Amino acid sequence: MFLRQAYKTATFVSYGYMNWTRGSFLKHQKEFKDQEMAVDLTDKQCLVTGANTGIGYASAEALAARGATVHLVCRSKEKGEKAVGEIKAKTGNPNVSLQVCDLSSLQQVKDFAAEYTSSGRPLHILVNNAGLMETERTQTVDGLETNFAVNVAGVYAMTELLMPALKRASPESRVITVSSGGMLTENLNENLQYEDKNVFDGTTQYARNKRVQVALTEYWVQKHKDAVGFYSMHPGWVDTGGLKKSMPDFHSTYNYLVGVATTRKASKWGILLRPKSCCQAFTRFWHAIHT
Numbered sequence: 001m002f003l004r005q006a007y008k009t010a011t012f013v014s015y016g017y018m019n020w021t022r023g024s025f026l027k028h029q030k031e032f033k034d035q036e037m038a039v040d041l042t043d044k045q046c047l048v049t050g051a052n053t054g055i056g057y058a059s060a061e062a063l064a065a066r067g068a069t070v071h072l073v074c075r076s077k078e079k080g081e082k083a084v085g086e087i088k089a090k091t092g093n094p095n096v097s098l099q100v101c102d103l104s105s106l107q108q109v110k111d112f113a114a115e116y117t118s119s120g121r122p123l124h125i126l127v128n129n130a131g132l133m134e135t136e137r138t139q140t141v142d143g144l145e146t147n148f149a150v151n152v153a154g155v156y157a158m159t160e161l162l163m164p165a166l167k168r169a170s171p172e173s174r175v176i177t178v179s180s181g182g183m184l185t186e187n188l189n190e191n192l193q194y195e196d197k198n199v200f201d202g203t204t205q206y207a208r209n210k211r212v213q214v215a216l217t218e219y220w221v222q223k224h225k226d227a228v229g230f231y232s233m234h235p236g237w238v239d240t241g242g243l244k245k246s247m248p249d250f251h252s253t254y255n256y257l258v259g260v261a262t263t264r265k266a267s268k269w270g271i272l273l274r275p276k277s278c279c280q281a282f283t284r285f286w287h288a289i290h291t
């Protein structure tokens with residue numbers, strides 16, 4: 001058991017070193033096709049969770065720069081308003097707005113999704129980006145373990161409840177769930193709540209949650225395949241506040257390797273911007289080596 005886990009971790013780190021670093025990104029950036037990245041997203045409704053910082057912010061900015069109407073879903077009104085102001089100023093796109101919603105509260109997710117769907121608007125792109133790795137075991141208002149609540153329950157509820165809006169934009173609509181290569185270190189596990197506080201390990205719980213996100217994506221593909229495109233992906237190792245806070249040792253050790261959450265990096269995600277006809281392999285786990 002110990003040896004198997006050590007093998008998985010060593011494989012993950014060495015594979016990541018070769019494929020998910022700044023050097024790898026710069027190499028693959030040369031293969032980006034400008035015509036695929038220069039899409040016009042005018043009149044497309046896009047929603048990015050956790051968009052006030054890091055990868056979510058870069059994604060929202062990339063979408064806004066291409067003319068989309070972008071809804072930033074953030075738990076902090078203050079941080080969200082700051083991000084909206086910055087993105088509007090940088091892109092010149094006035095159609096950027098804030099939706100305050102804490103994904104650790106199922107009631108808030110329900111209220112937000114009900115408001116969005118009852119507005120009658122379609123939803124072309126949902127980016128399930130918000131995520132966290134809490135190292136101590138805490139519980140949410142719903143009594144769920146916090147990592148699970150945000151990374152799994154919030155993502156599941158948000159996606160399912162927004163299906164009417166996603167179907168309104170069908171067959172163009174897509175859901176991109178930002179998982180992590182870290183999920184390769186864990187198998188699917190029935191102990192979703194990681195009950196025992198004495199042995200709780202936030203890194204393990206995060207990896208399990210990210211594994212569930214990939215499984216959920218495969219489930220959604222089966223359930224809604226003719227209506228909506230579903231994709232799970234790994235963004236590479238990106239130098240964000242989240243990475244620094246949750247894995248300070250990893251961050252400082254690999255600081256010289258990690259990429260930067262630039263707009264260019266976010267826009268590289270073929271699944272975010274490419275026509276759906278170019279992204280047919282729904283069950284593929286997209287990561288940094290794919291262009």
Ligand SMILES: NC(=O)c1ccc[n+]([C@@H]2O[C@H](COP(=O)([O-])OP(=O)(O)OC[C@H]3O[C@@H](n4cnc5c(N)ncnc54)[C@H](OP(=O)(O)O)[C@@H]3O)[C@@H](O)[C@H]2O)c1
Nearest residue numbers: 050054055075102103104129130131180237238240241242
């Ligand atoms: N950075 C990497 O190398 C890396 C690698 C693999 C996967 N990922 C994944 O990429 C995604 C983005 O990560 P990041 O590195 O950009 O992290 P980040 O800088 O910490 O950003 C995370 C975002 O999620 C939001 N968030 C957290 N809990 C929330 C909640 N309960 N309700 C609503 N929003 C919430 C945060 O809001 P606050 O600002 O209010 O906290 C923040 O906007 C995550 O899903 C992460 O697992 C990152």
